[in-house]
Amino acid sequence: MLADVFNRPLRNLRLSVTDRCNLRCEYCMPEDDYQWLPREDLLHFEELSSLVDVFVEVGVDRVRLTGGEPLLRRNLSTLVGMLAKKAGLNDLALTTNGILLADQIDALAAAGLRRVTVSLDTLRADRFKALTRSDELDRVHAGMQAAQRVFPGRFKIDTVVINGVNDDELADLIEYGRRVGAEVRFIEYMDVGGATKWAPERVLPRRDILARLEATYGAIAPIQEHSSAPADRYTLPDGATFGIISSTTQPFCSDCDRSRLTADGMWYLCLYATQGLDLRAALRSGANPDQIATMIRRGWTERTDRGAEDRLALGDRRAFVPVKSLKKDPHLEMHTRGG
Ligand code: SAM
Numbered sequence: 248m249l250a251d252v253f254n255r256p257l258r259n260l261r262l263s264v265t266d267r268c269n270l271r272c273e274y275c276m277p278e279d280d281y282q283w284l285p286r287e288d289l290l291h292f293e294e295l296s297s298l299v300d301v302f303v304e305v306g307v308d309r310v311r312l313t314g315g316e317p318l319l320r321r322n323l324s325t326l327v328g329m330l331a332k333k334a335g336l337n338d339l340a341l342t343t344n345g346i347l348l349a350d351q352i353d354a355l356a357a358a359g360l361r362r363v364t365v366s367l368d369t370l371r372a373d374r375f376k377a378l379t380r381s382d383e384l385d386r387v388h389a390g391m392q393a394a395q396r397v398f399p400g401r402f403k404i405d406t407v408v409i410n411g412v413n414d415d416e417l418a419d420l421i422e423y424g425r426r427v428g429a430e431v432r433f434i435e436y437m438d439v440g441g442a443t444k445w446a447p448e449r450v451l452p453r454r455d456i457l458a459r460l461e462a463t464y465g466a467i468a469p470i471q472e473h474s475s476a477p478a479d480r481y482t483l484p485d486g487a488t489f490g491i492i493s494s495t496t497q498p499f500c501s502d503c504d505r506s507r508l509t510a511d512g513m514w515y516l517c518l519y520a521t522q523g524l525d526l527r528a529a530l531r532s533g534a535n536p537d538q539i540a541t542m543i544r545r546g547w548t549e550r551t552d553r554g555a556e557d558r559l560a561l562g563d564r565r566a567f568v569p570v571k572s573l574k575k576d577p578h579l580e581m582h583t584r585g586g
Contacts, residue, residue, distance in 0.1 A: 249306045251516075251550035257543075258475065258504040260307045262295065263585030264323065265315040265510050266577060270344050271380040272368075274407055275441050275581050278570065282577045288511035292322075294530055296329045298508065301539045303335035305547070311340045313585035315510070318347035324354040331359020340364065342405070342586065346383050348390030352397045362401040363394050364432075369413045370423055378412065391427045403490075404429045408451045409436050417456060418463045421489055432478045432490035438558060438567045439518055440581030445566045453493035457481070460489075475502045498555030506547070507584050515584055516546065519554025519567065523578060 249257050266284050268276055290298070299310060310330060317323060330339055340362040341355065348365065355363075367387055369375050375384040394402040404424050408414055417433065424431040433456050438445040460483070461467050470480040470488065477499060478490030493499075507515045512527025524546050529539055558564065568579045577583045 249544055249547055251547050253501065253551070253553075255502070255550070256504050257302075257306045257506060257547045259309045259311070259506070260299070260302050261311050261313050261505060261507045261585045262299070263314050263507065263509050263583065264295070264312055264317045264320040264326065265289070266580070266583040267319050268314060268316040268344070268582050269319060269346055269381065269383075270316070272407075273378055273444060274409060274436055275586070277441065277444055278573075280574075281580070281582075282574060284509070284511045284577055284583065288527065290510065290512050290527060290530075292326045292329060294512070294527075295326060295508075297536065298512070298526055298530065298539070299330055299333065299336075301536050301543060302508075303333055304536070305540055305543050308335060309338040309340070310336060311338075311342060313342045315582050315585070316344055316346070317341060318343050318351055320510075324351065324358040324360075327355055327360050328358035331361075338362065342366065343390070344379075345387040345390030345394075346381075347386075349386070349393040352390070352393045356397045362403075363398050364403045364405050365391055365394060365429070366405045366407075367391070367420070368406050368409075369416055370419055371416070374413065391429070395428045399428055402427075402429045404431045405434055405492075406431060407434045407436055408456060410449045410451045412449075414451045414459070417459055421460070421483070421487065424489070425487055430480075430488055430490060432492055434492040435495040437494050437518075437555075438564060439586075440568060440579055440584060441573065442581065443566045443568075443570050443573070447564055450495050452496040453479075453491045454496075456491055475504045494555050496559070498553075498559055500553035500556045503552075509578060509583050509585070513578055514543070514546065515578075516550045517552035517554040518581075518584065518586075519558065520552055521579065 342364045345365040372384050376382050420431050436450045465484045468482045477492045480490045513523035514526050515523040
């Protein structure tokens, strides 16, 4: 099995299919203006599919489609159909903000999508509008209902918790998840890419998330499981489960088997990596699958990234990338790299 310097396997690939998004979440895309990836650089579905073949060849067995907002990529179900046919892939999932989900979910499921995660940070219309600069919360709810219908038991909700913004909605979101049949995962606010308004005091650490939920529900039990999944899972006294992704205060770099491919074919070994490997250039200059596999193997074997742990080790912590640098290189953005 292909392993990096710290013996971490390469198993998960996050495939960003577009850098465009129909929301402007203040923790991800807060600026008015963005430099977009040039259209001609975006990989065609055939190119994405052949790169995925190479990734599967070197050990990847799980792919998650992300973005930007992946449902903005035209005919996404066609790509899903191409990927779903690959014998070596054991999982094919999608992360979406849910706005376009109700319209597309049947086509995606028919094409072979296995699981869906919908991001939702607040149940309050006024807050949703302030946080995302959109008033389409009703469409997100419609997307959730569609996910409940089409992916029962294979549907999660991801919530970024921001102190002073939505930290009073933890139990409401768990109850909402119960109603729509989804497990909620609370994500600590991260200082990645576009999070230019990040500050340490805006993070609600895992221990505080747990303490608040215990005050509402009573004793919470951790679920013991061996997994490289980013969330640690917990059970409430009534049996409901939820997860916490504590990337900021208790990073899980030692188990990280994920890498990311941007919509224009740059391959990143860590969410915090500033340098990537240009697989589009290789592909379009005629490299064959074996040559690309060699590039990937070499890149992964030399991988030493522990980005979230390095950030934690810093004493004085501010937003990772200054706006000026983000404006020069869209690849540093979270919406380009895919969350
Ligand atoms: N548009 C899709 C969505 O909303 O799920 C996929 C892309 S989005 C970048 C993927 C995930 O990253 C979302 O759940 C989003 O909330 C999360 N995210 C973005 N910025 C973040 C930050 N600064 N800290 C933690 N999570 C973040």
